[in-house]
Amino acid sequence: MRWVLRSVLALALLVFLAVVALVLMPTEQIARLAADRFEEITGRQLVMEGAVRPSFFPTLGVQTGPVSVSNATWSREGEMLRAEGLRIALDLTALMRGEVRITAIEADAPQVVLERNAEGQANWEFGGSAGGSATPGMAGEGTPFTLDLAEVTGGRFTYVDHATGRRVELSGLEGTARIPAFRGEAAFDFKAVTNGQPFAAQLALADFAPFLEGKLGDVALTVQAGAADLRFAGRAGWAPMAVEGALEARLGDLSETLRLIGATPGARPQGLGAGRVEASGRLTVTEAQSLHLRGGTVVLDDNRLTVEADLTTAGERPKLTAQLTAGPLRLAAAMGGTGGEIGGGARGGTQAEGWPVAPLDVSGLGAMDASVALSAESVDLGVVRFGATRIATTIDRGRAVFDLRQIAAYQGTISGQFVVNGRSGLSVGGDLTLAGLAMQPLLMDLGGYDRLIGSGDLSLKFLGVGNSVDAIMRSLSGSGRLSLGKGELRGLDVAGMLRTLDLGYVGEGQRTIFDGVSGSFTMENGVLLNDDLSLRAPYVTATGDGTVDLGARLLDYRLRPVALAAVDGSGGVMVPLLITGPWASPRFRLDLEALARERFEEQARALEERAKLEAAEAEARARAELARRAEEELGIVAQEGESLEDAARRRAQEALGAETGRLLERLLGSGN
Template sequence: MKSVLRIVLGLGLLVLVSLGALAAYLAFVFDANDYRERLSEAVAEQTGRRLTLSGELKLSVFPWLGIELGAAELGNAPGFSDRPFAALTAAEARVKLLPLLRKEIAVDRVILKGLQLSLERRADGKTNWDDLTERHQADDSGAGLGEPSGGGGPAALAVGGIDIQDAVIRWEDEASNARHSLSDVDIRMGQIAPGVPFDIDLAASFAASEPAVQGRFTINGKASLDLAARQYALAGLRAALKASGEGVPGGAVDAGVMADLALDLAQGTVSVKGLSLKAYEVAVTGALEGSGLPDAAVLRGPVVLEGFNPRQLLDRLKVSAPRTANPERLKRAALKGQLTLSPTRIALDELAATLDDSKLSGRLEVADLARQAVRFDLSIDALDVDSYLPPAPANGSAAGAPAAAPANAKGAEASSLDSLRSLDADGRIRVGKLKAAGMQAADIDVGVKAAGGRLTVSPKGVIYDGRLDSVVMVDTRPTPPALAISGGLDGVQIGPLLRDLTAKPERLTGRARIDFKLKGAGLDAPALKQTLAGTTTLNVRDGAVKGVNIAQYLREAQAALTGQKADSASGPAQTDFSDLNATIVLGGGVARNDDLAMRSPLLRVGGEGSADLVRERIDYRISAAVVGTLTGQGGKSLEQVRGVTVPVRVGGSFAEPTYALDTEALLAGAVKGRLEQEKAAVKEKVEAAREKAKDQLKEELKKGLGGLFR
C-alpha cells in the first residue's frame, strides 16, 4: 500500500514539475510572435482570407490560458471593396485551465477594442461572408458523424465580463443602394454566470442612407441567463433613442422604453411587465404575457394609451391637422384595452377609448395581417360628424361653386378604389346619438361587410321620429364601380329633416314614408347625377307645401276669369294637405314625376314634370282644383273657379325655385270649359225640342188614326 501511495505522489509531483516547467518555458522562452506567419497560413487555409497581425501577441498559460492580440486585419472576399472584412486594434481573452478538464468554461473578461466589421452585398445578391458560412457548413456536415448528440457541449459557462469599445459595423447593399452603419459601439457586461444577475450597458450611434436617418441609442439593465434551463431575463430595462433625418416622422424623435423581460424557451413563454413607452409626448403602458414560443408566439395583456392631444402629436410629426368646424376638436384622446398579438393577428378587446366628447367601446381585430382582414364591433355614445368637417366658407366666397379638382385627383380616386377592392372587413358600428350632414339621428346600427371587391353597408336607426332601414352596396369590380341603394324611411317628420339637411327653411312638412330603390355607376356626385336610375316613392300625411299658396293662385285665377282685380295674398305662404303621394323616376340625369296627387278638404292637386339633376333646373306643372267647400284658404269665396283646373308653373333652380300662375293655360282651359258648357246647353235644348216634337207627333198620329178607324 505504501508503495502505491509513493507511486501516486511521485506521479503527481512529476505532473506539477512538468506543468511548472511548461509554464516557465512559455513565460520565459516561448514567444508567440514567432508563429505569426504560421497562424496567418492556417487562417488562409481555413478561410481563404489573409490574416495580418501587426500588433504584438502575448500568451499566458497558468492559471489562465489566455491571449492578448494587438492590431489585426482579416481580408475581404474577392470581388468586394478594398476595406478589410474585419479589423481590431486590440483584443484580450483568458480561460481558466483546470475547469476545462471538467468540461466547464470559465472565461475572464473579454475585451475588444476598435473592432471594425464591413458587411457588403453585391447587385447579384452575393455577400462577402458567403464563403465563410459555406466552409463552416461543409465542416459541420462532415464533423461529428456518429457522435452522440449533446455529448460535446460544455457542462457550464461562466464569463468574467465583456467589454467592447469603439466598434464600427458597416452595411452596404448595391442592390438597393443602401448604406447603413453602427459606430461608437460600446458594450459592457458584468460577470456572466448561470442564475447570477449581471449588468449590461450598450450604446451605439447609427446612420442610414435610404431613408436618411441618424442618431444614437442606449440600452441598460440587469440581465441573467441559465443556458441549461434555457431561461433568460432582463430586469430594469431602460432604452433610449434619439434620431433625426428625413426618414424619421416629424424629422426628429426622442423616445424611451422601460420594462422587465423574462424568457423561458423550455416552456415557450415570455413575460413583459412594467412596460412603458414614450415618444412624441405620447405614453403607452401595459403588461404582456406570451406563450407558444418560438413557432406560434401569442402575446396577451392590458395596454393603455395615456391621454394626449392629437393636434399636438400631428404638429410634432409635422403633419397638418385637419381644419374642423369646431376648432376644439381633435384635442383630447385616450385608449385602453386587452391586446392580443401574434405573427398573423392583432386584436384589441374590452376597448375603451375617448375622442373629445365621444366615448367608444367594443373590440377591434385584424384577423389576418397578410390580407388585412378587419373585424370589429364598436359602440359610440355620441358623435358629431359635422364638427370634424372643414368649416363653412367665409362670407362672400362662392359657397355653391364646385371646388377645382386637384391635379392628383385621378390618382387619389384610383388609390381609393384600390383600397376598396382589397378591403376585407366585417363588423358593426352602433351610435347612440349622431349628427351628420346637419341631420340628427339616434340608435344608429350600421353593419359593414366587404370582401372580393364588394362593400355592403346596412344603416338602421331612428331619424326625426321615423325608422330608417336601408342597404347600400358598392361593387368595385366593374369600371366604373356600381352603386345600389334600397330601403326606406317610415314615419319621419319630413320638415325638420329637410330643414337640417339643406340648412334652409323646409318646403315640405308632415309625417312621411319614403321608399327608394336606385342604382348608379361611379362614386362621385357628378357621375351619380348622370347615371343614377330607379324609383323613389313618397307618401306624406297631414302636412303642408311651404313657399307656395295654391289658394292664392286660385283667387288670382278667379280674378282672371271674372276680369276683376285679385285680392292681395293673405295667410301663410303654404298649402295644407291631408295626404300627398308621388313617384319619382330617375334616369339619364333627370328626375321625373307624373303622378303627384295631393288632397285636402278644399283642393285636389296633381302635378307632372321633371328636374335636371346635372343643371339643377326645375320644369314642373301643378294642376289645382277646388272641391268640397266654396271658401278657400284666407276665407275668400272661390265659387267662380269651382270645378276649374288651375295650373301653376314651377321653375328656376334647386336653390331658388319659382312659382307662377299659368294664366294662358288657365284661360284656355276656362274657354274650353265654357264651350263645353255651351255645347252641353245647346244639346240639352235640342234634346228637349226633339222630345217635345215627338210628343206632338204622337198626338197628331193619334188624332189621324182615330179618324181613320172611325
C-alpha cells in the same frame, strides 16, 4: 437574435482563445486561425483586413480593422456582415474563473443583410462542417455570459424576403445593449432611419436567457417617431412569434407611422385621424400571425370608440372582425360636409351653391376584408345626421355593404341596406325604408330646403356613380314613394292665392296647411320625375307633376290646386301654379296661359257636348215625325219597347201573312 449573438460571441471567443494560446504568434496567423475555425463552424468565410491588435490587461481584448462575413451562395445582396472595425474585450479575471463577462463590444459602421429566398431558405441558417452551429462549449449555446456594453455606430440593416418582395432598410443605426446578468434584466436602445423617417426604440427584458432562446418572457418596448409614441408591456417571444400584453399608442396624425411601415402619408379628413390617432388595449399576436385586441379604445380626433377586434392575415387580404361601440361620431368632414347638432337642420347640410365636389377617397376599402358591427349614440355624416345607430358592415374586395339594423333619424327610423362599391371607381346604392321622419330638418340637411313641415314615410331604391358627392347626385337613378301626414308648406298660401289670383300670398309668413301628401317618383341621370302628386288640405286639393334636378338643385314643377270645391270634388276654383328655379329660392307664378288653355278646352268640350245633345234632340224629333206619318199613312204603330223599324218590319210581315191566307182560301175555294 440568437444567431447574431452566437456568431459575434463565437468570433470573440475564438480570437481571445487564440490570443491566450498563441500570445507569441504573429497576429496575422491568429486571425487566420480564427477565420478557419469560424468557417468550420458556420460554413461562411470570415475575412479580417489589416492588423489584429490584441490586449491583455486589465481586459483581454482584440481590435480589428475591416471585417466581413460572406453571404449564402444564393444571395445577390453582397456580404452578410461587414464592419469597418470591431473591438471586443473580456474580463480576464472572470474568464479565469470560467465565466464569460464581456466588458465591451464595439462595431464601427456595421452593415447586416438578412434575407429569405423564394423557397423560404434564410441566409442566417448556417451549414458548416461542424454541423452549422456553435459547439456546446461556446457562448450562446448553453454557456452563460454577461455584457457590460455593446455599441453600434453608423450601422445599416437590410431585410429582404424574395418570396413576398418585402424589403426593409434601416440606415444611420446607432445603438447600445447591456446584459448585466445572463438570467436577469437586459436593455437595448437604438435609433435609426427607415423610409426617410427617423425613429428610436428601447427594449427592456426581465430575463435575457429565455428570450435568447425565443421563449415567452416579460418585455417592455417603447418606439418613438416624431409625434408618434408606442408603448407595450407584457410577454413576447420569437420562436414562434407570440405577443400578449398591454398596448398604448399615441400616433399623432399617422404620418410618421405610415412612413415607418413604407406607406405614403395622405391627408385624412377630420374625424378619421386628421390630427389625433390613439389606441390602447390588450394585444395578442399568435404564431399564425393573427392579432387580437380586447378592451381596446381607439381615438380618431374627437371620436372615441371601444373596440373588440380580431385580425387574421392568412389569405389574399387581411380580414378584420370587430365590435365597435361609440358615443357621438363626427364624420362630416369625411363626407364633404361641415357637421352640426343632431336633428337640428340648422346648417343646411351642403353649401347653397351646390353639392361638395371634393374627391371621395374610398381606396382604403381594398386594404382588407372586414365584418364590423358598430353601435353609436349618434353619427354626423355632414349631409345627413343620425341618432342612436346600429350598423353591421361587411367589406369584400373593396365593396362595403352597410346593413342598417337600427338608425334613429329626424324623429323617425331608417332601415335597409346602403352599399359603397370602390372596386372600379366609386358607386353608391341602397334600398332604404324611412318611417316617420320629420321632413323639415331632413330636407334642410340634404339640400338646405326648409319649407316643408310634417312627418312621413319614404321608400327609396337608388344608384349613383362618381368620385364626389356632386357627381353622384348628378348620376342618381332609381325609384321611390313618399307619403306625408298632416303638415304645412311654408312660403305659399294656395287657398288665398286661388281666391284672389294674387301672388302676394307667396313669401315669408305665408303657408298652406295640408292633411296629407302622397306620390311616387323615378330618377334618371340625377333628375327626379313625379306625375302623381296628391295633396289634401282644408278647402284645397291639389295634384302635381314635374321634375326635380337633384344634381343642379333645380325645380320645374306644376301644381294644380282646386279651392272651394264641393264635397264630391266638383266645382271650385283651379289655377295651375308653376314652381321653378333653385330649390333654395324657388319662384312661384300662376300659369294663366295654362289656365286660359284649360278653360278654352273646357268650353270646347262643353260646346261639343251641347252640339251632341242638340243633334240627339233633332234626331228624336225626326223619328217621332216619321212614326206619326207611318201610323197615319201605313197603319204602323210601334208597340212598347219597339223601334219604328221593328214595327214596320212586323207590320209588313203581318200584311204578307194576311195576303198569303187570302190566296190560299181562293185556291181552295175554286177547287171545290
